[in-house]
Amino acid sequence: MRLAEKVAIVTGAASGMGAATARRFGKEGAKVVIADMLEAEGKAVAADVVKAGGIAVFMPLNVTDEANWVKVVADTVALYGKLDILVNNAGISGSAVNDLLETGIWYRVMDVNSTGVFLGIAAAVPEMKKNGGGSIINLSSISGVVGQTMVHMSYNASKGAVRTMTKSVAVQYGPDNIRCNSVHPGLMPPMRTSGATADPVVRAKMLRAVPLGRNGEVDEVANAILFLASDEASYITGTELLVDGGYLAM
Numbered sequence: 001m002r003l004a005e006k007v008a009i010v011t012g013a014a015s016g017m018g019a020a021t022a023r024r025f026g027k028e029g030a031k032v033v034i035a036d037m038l039e040a041e042g043k044a045v046a047a048d049v050v051k052a053g054g055i056a057v058f059m060p061l062n063v064t065d066e067a068n069w070v071k072v073v074a075d076t077v078a079l080y081g082k083l084d085i086l087v088n089n090a091g092i093s094g095s096a097v098n099d100l101l102e103t104g105i106w107y108r109v110m111d112v113n114s115t116g117v118f119l120g121i122a123a124a125v126p127e128m129k130k131n132g133g134g135s136i137i138n139l140s141s142i143s144g145v146v147g148q149t150m151v152h153m154s155y156n157a158s159k160g161a162v163r164t165m166t167k168s169v170a171v172q173y174g175p176d177n178i179r180c181n182s183v184h185p186g187l188m189p190p191m192r193t194s195g196a197t198a199d200p201v202v203r204a205k206m207l208r209a210v211p212l213g214r215n216g217e218v219d220e221v222a223n224a225i226l227f228l229a230s231d232e233a234s235y236i237t238g239t240e241l242l243v244d245g246g247y248l249a250m
């Protein structure tokens with residue numbers, strides 16, 4: 001098993017790519033903390049992992065709340081003894097507003113998608129240092145690399161911040177054997193909070209820009225996260241793994 005004896009926190013693991021990652025981690029032998037604001041859905045994912053023979057628990061987490069982060073990391077270490085892997089996956093979309101210059105959404109998206117990732121790193125790094133190292137995987141996006149129509153620029157800015165803070169962590173905590181990489185999904189099944197980009201007509205048009213000619217699947221992103229979390233990626237840090245069907249190669 002590729003994550004035997006590892007302890008992992010996956011944020012936003014009640015849904016989508018986070019849930020797929022938690023399930024995959026469970027099958028690979030990790031003890032998984034499913035951290036999300038959606039309690040019923042998160043508990044259902046934890047139950048699935050256990051049913052499949054894995055070890056998992058749900059912990060409520062709002063990634064924008066520093067005290068909540070401190071509690072989740074402390075509870076994880078109390079329960080499973082250490083922290084090896086953090087997947088900062090929780091996020092909200094920037095495509096649910098019509099006014100692309102609205103200011104309110106700027107703060108909400110930056111708070112969840114960027115500050116939430118920073119707070120997770122800040123809470124996890126001290127425990128990883130104590131543990132002799134760790135692996136942090138941050139979910140950015142193709143939106144963290146290029147601009148897009150129909151998406152509020154807060155989303156691009158928040159994912160761009162994730163992309164570069166990943167490199168800061170790699171540089172600053174490499175000497176502590178903490179690796180940090182970003183994963184950049186392309187056109188995936190819509191997020192719970194998606195607006196315009198969930199419209200089938202819009203999606204059909206967007207698909208024309210994908211060389212592989214189809215949506216990505218959540219398990220295809222989970223596979224990439226698994227690789228970076230595992231010791232197979234032991235010399236990989238500060239890099240960006242595009243999982244976009246070739247979108248950014250065009």
Ligand SMILES: NC(=O)c1ccc[n+]([C@@H]2O[C@H](COP(=O)([O-])OP(=O)(O)OC[C@H]3O[C@@H](n4cnc5c(N)ncnc54)[C@H](O)[C@@H]3O)[C@@H](O)[C@H]2O)c1
Binds near residue numbers: 035038061142190
């Ligand atoms: N779906 C896409 O097309 C796509 C593409 C590229 C990148 N991404 C990124 O991948 C990640 C996962 O997206 P998804 O498609 O699985 O979305 P999703 O909407 O299915 O899941 C997101 C999860 O994050 C949780 N979440 C939201 N705000 C939170 C908060 N404040 N605290 C804790 N949990 C919170 C939600 O409850 C949900 O369970 C996100 O960071 C997203 O920005 C998505």
